[in-house]
Amino acid sequence: MVFPLLPLLAPSAIASAPELSVIGHILIGPLLTSEDVAITQSYISKNFGLVEFSVQVTSAIEIDDIISLLDVGVEAVFTETDEQATALFEIGVPGSRVVFPGQDYDDVKGVHVSSTTATTDLATKLSKSVLPDGTGNKTLYVTFTSPPTLDQVKQTVALPGIPIIPAEGLTTDYSSSSTDKLSVAAIFSSALKTDRQDGYFSTLVVDTQGVALGLVYSSEESIAEAIKSRAGVYQSRKRGLWFKGATSGAVQTLVRLELDCDGDCVKFVVQQAGKGFCHLDTTTCFGRSGGVAALERTLVSRLENAPPGSYTRRLFSDEKLLSAKIMEEAEELTAAKTKDEVAWEFADLLYFGMTKAVQASVSWNDIERNLDAKAKKITRRKGDAKQKWLDAATKNEETPNKPVVANTDTVNGSTTNGPATEPAKDQTARIHLTRVDVSKISETELTDVLRRPAQKNANIMNLVGPIVEAVRTRGDTALLEFTAKFEKAKLDSPVLKAPFPAHLMELDQETKDAIDLSFENVRKFHAGQLEDAPLVVETMPGVVCSRFARPIESVGLYVPGGTAILPSTSLMLGVPALVAGCKNIVFASPPRSDGTLTPEVVYVAHKVGATAIVLAGGAQAVAAMAYGTETVPKVNKILGPGNQFVTAAKMLVQNDTSALVSIDMPAGPSEVLVVADKNANPAFVASDLLSQAEHGVDSQVILIAVDLNDDELQAIEDEVHDQAMRLPRVDIVRGAIAHSRTFQVKTVEEALALSNKYAPEHLILQLDNASEYVDLVQHAGSVFVGAWSPESCGDYSSGTNHTLPTYGYATVYSGVNTHSFMKHLTSQELTPEGLKNIGGAVVRLATVEGLDAHGNAVRVRLEHLAKEK
Structure with missing residues (x-):
């Protein structure tokens, strides 16, 4: 493989040339100090697998520092002296990771020379002796003592050699007329050859896992456009430049350009979006791919679409079950003997391991990057196994036929392995929030630790789009198909019309009383938000301006459901709609497998006067309400919480002008921030943190401790652990607490300034005289004032609304309220x-x-x- 370009970048400039990384390594250097090494090491660690890096070091850099660079994934080190290279060889660094600064080139990756032109005797001699060694592992690198011309660079490439050119001397602008900038596309293309009359180059397109997507053609112009736009751009033999996905939406992000060994084929490595590469809506032009890539796509789909009660759904929702299956399959793999047994058991382990990865938003590309990173390490671990596993292996050898101890559970008539009786090691580990002393970190570091867990949703729109489009074009037929597929419910109609049958809302009296009490409190609070009269202002004599409210006529309220029971969400959406005077209130909630809804939801729908309930969930329910179907009435606004697929569908239809529908707000994982002083009860603080941590592993809880000492902080941490260990959803709590924080500050004012920066969904003030500090709150979804105001009360019965902005959106959005269901008109009379x-x-x-x-x-x-x- 010949890389036609290796740009030279200083550490301070490496972020300025991402386009250059698609055509070869980024060479960073020269590194002069240990501080340069640290900066470079940090940058490479964050970008490993996305860009390939080499570094150039001076004689001042210690060997240990060079090893640290190789450990984080540097491809090769350009040494300044023979002594450096020798020292690296002596401690075991392979020659393939070293570029030598002279002519003694045995067993090294390549030779680096300086040239006044690209055709000096030294460069030419080395090109003939270094490269044709039969291994393909040695390369000639040439640095120019003065800025080279394009012809000189092309001559170096033809030797063959790799020119090293400072980034400031390069441009991705193919049409640039600048005399001091060299076109990277022109340099790259100079290493290509073709025997086609039209001059086009054969081009193989692959994904990041190396799966061939299709065969196309490129030209120097299309390559230039691809590099500049970081996208899949090719040369059509009939239509000129072909911007992949411009009409279909199946766009590509260009990751890397490569050449084959003799330069007559270009390889585009891309990240493919949309349905796939082929015009037949298949992943590749060679049919659908299988293996790990297909498994990953299936699991990503199942994460959203697996029906309640299915085995895959249980794996995603039951941490103990999934952990037990991983341990079980690992043990069965160790016991496998024959080739077929090992292959079978490894496939099982891979399935359950990938399930955990997809649950944690980890892609196969992430896993491969980690594999590659481990392969780059020079410093190796001892390789010893932990004693507990050595003991277990010995025990298994002594009793090879002893079965794994597991409980069983019956799902849809079939027996599956349940949680193992032996918990995983981390199931007994302490559960605690990481402490951060705000006085000891910089503002930049504070911003970093305040950042919420990343939401990786690049593929969500690709999954949601086809579902929305199917419901838009095929109406009830598509809606019923999706309900049968995802909820396993065979329905004759996707809509339940009012009046709702009494037998569908039969409840025990205690539950009815709880709903009725909550209903009335929510109604009172939201009725209090109504305006008594229009606003009338005479701006000057004879000019009267008015502002008055009108209800949104038709609203769709999404209530997550299935096997869950969510009367609270029904109340928080339905009661304000009733108070606002909406004429047409439509609920949507996924039915159970028998086609019925939870009676609590139907009861609330009845109380608020809903006209219909759509028996569907997910993106398909959102689409049905946005566009309307043969039986589902179209609505003007869609409100309600849901998972990332529901949120994606809401945002998609809102941006479609043909739908003419609005939504309440974007949604992210649930969160709470508690501000506590010395007088706060540790048990109260812990219970408030855990009430949100149990929502999901992507939830985040924050404690801001005001002038608490170590003993006081420890008391809260002890309560967090003790209370969490008694919860049935303790494994979910562990996941949430893992990226949660305790911030230590000195004053309440400092605490609330930090809270405003975070903008939490729920803000709880466990402070003396808490009400005195409410005026300092600028950004929060809802505020819970004082020790006797737990967040749970707002979720159910106090009267405020629990559909609130998350993920920092409290800086710009309000929670759902009466005015969420209204619009304001203005008038003027002169x-x-x-x-x-x-x-x-x-x-x-x-x-x-x-x-x-x-x-x-x-x-x-x-x-x-x-x-x-």
Whole structure:
């Protein structure tokens, strides 16, 4: 493989040339100090697998520092002296990771020479002796003592050699007329050859896992556009430049360009979006791919679409079951003997391991990057196994036929392995929030630790789009198909119309009383938000302006459900809609496998006067309400929480002008921030943190401790652990607490400034005289004031709404309220006197804007008034 370009970048400039990474290594250097090494090491660690790096070091850099660079994934080190290279060889660094600064090139990756032109005797001699060694592992690198011309660079490539050119001497602008910038596309293309009459180059397109997607053609122009736009751009033999996905939406992100061994084929490594590469909507032009890539796609789909009660759904939702299966399959793999047994058991282990990876938003590319990173390490671990596993292996050898001890559970009539009786080691580990002393970190570091867990949703729209489109075009038929597929419910109609049958909302009296009490409190609070009268302002004599509210006529309320029971969400959405006066209230909630809804949801729908309930969930329910179907009425606004697929569907339909529908707000994982002083009860603080941590592993809880000492912090941490260990969802709590924080500050004012920066969904003030500090709160979804105001009360019965902005959106969004279901109109009424008072200003401004008809509408009236006199 010949890389035609290796740009030279200083550490401070490496972030400025991402386009260059697609055509070869980024060479960083020269590194002069240990500080340069640290900066470079940090940058490479963050970008490993996305860009390939080499580094150039001076003689001042210690061997240990060079090893640290190789450990984080540096491809090769360009040494300054023979002594450096020798020292690296002596401690076991393979020659393939070293570029030598001279002519003694045995057993090294390549030779690095300096040249006044690209055709010096030394460069030419080395090109003939270094490269044709039969291994393909040695390369000639050439640095120029003065800026080279394009012809000189092309001559170096033809040797063959790799020119090293400072990034500031390169451009991705193919049409640039600048004389001091060299086109990277022109340099790359100079290493290509073709025997085609049209001059096009054969091009193989592969994904990041090396799966061939298709065969196309490239030209120097298309390569230039691909490098510049970091996208899949090719040369069509009939239509000119082909921007892949421009019409279909199946766009590509260009990761890397490579050449084959003799330069007559280009390889595009891309990240493919949309349905796939082929016009037949298959992943590749060679049919659908299998293996790990297909497994990953299936699991990503199952994460959203697996029906309640299915085995895959249980694996995603039951941490103990999944952990037990991974341990079980690992043990069975160790016991496998024959080739077929090992292959079978390894496939099982890979399935359950990938399930855990997908659950944690880890892609196969992430896993491969980690494999590659481990392969790059020079410093090796001892390789010993932990004693507990050595003991287990010995025990298994002594009793090879002893079965794994596991519980069993019956799902849909089939028996599956349940949680093992022996818990995983980390199931007994302490559960605690990481402490951060705000006084000891910089503002930049504070911003980093305040950052919420990343939401990796690049593939979500690709999954949601086809579902939304199917419901939009095929209506009830598609909706029923999706309900059968995802909920396993065979329905005759996707809609339950009011009045709802009494037998569908039969509840015990205690539950009814709880719903009725909560209903009334929510109604009272939201009714209090109604405006008593229109706003009327006389801006000047004879000019009266008004503002008045009107309900949104038709609203769709999404209530997550299936096997879950969520009367609270039904209340928080349905009651404000009722209070606002919405004429058409439509619920949507996924049915159970028998086709019925949870009676609590139907009961609330009845109480708020809903006209219909859509028996569907996910993106398909959102699409049905946004566009309407044969039986589902179209709505004007969709509100309600849901997972990332529901959120993606809401945002998709909101951006479709043909849907003409709005949504309440974007949604992310649930979160809480508790501000506690010395007088806060540790048990209260811990319980509030855990009430949100149990929502999901991607939830985040934050404690801001005001002037608490170590003993006081420890008391809270002890409560967090003790209470968590008693919860049935303790494994979910562990996942949430793992990326949660305790921030230590000195004053309440400092605490609330930090809270405002975070903008939490729920803010709890466990402070003395807590109400005195509410005025300092600028950004929060809902505030819970004082020790006796747990977040749970707001979720159910206090009266405020629990559908709140998350993920920092509290800086710009309000929680759902009565006005979420209303719009405001304005009016103005002018008397003749009023028109005279402002008419001149209106005419003048209309003239300034060149809108003469606007001015004329006032002018004719003023002239009419003048005639009447």
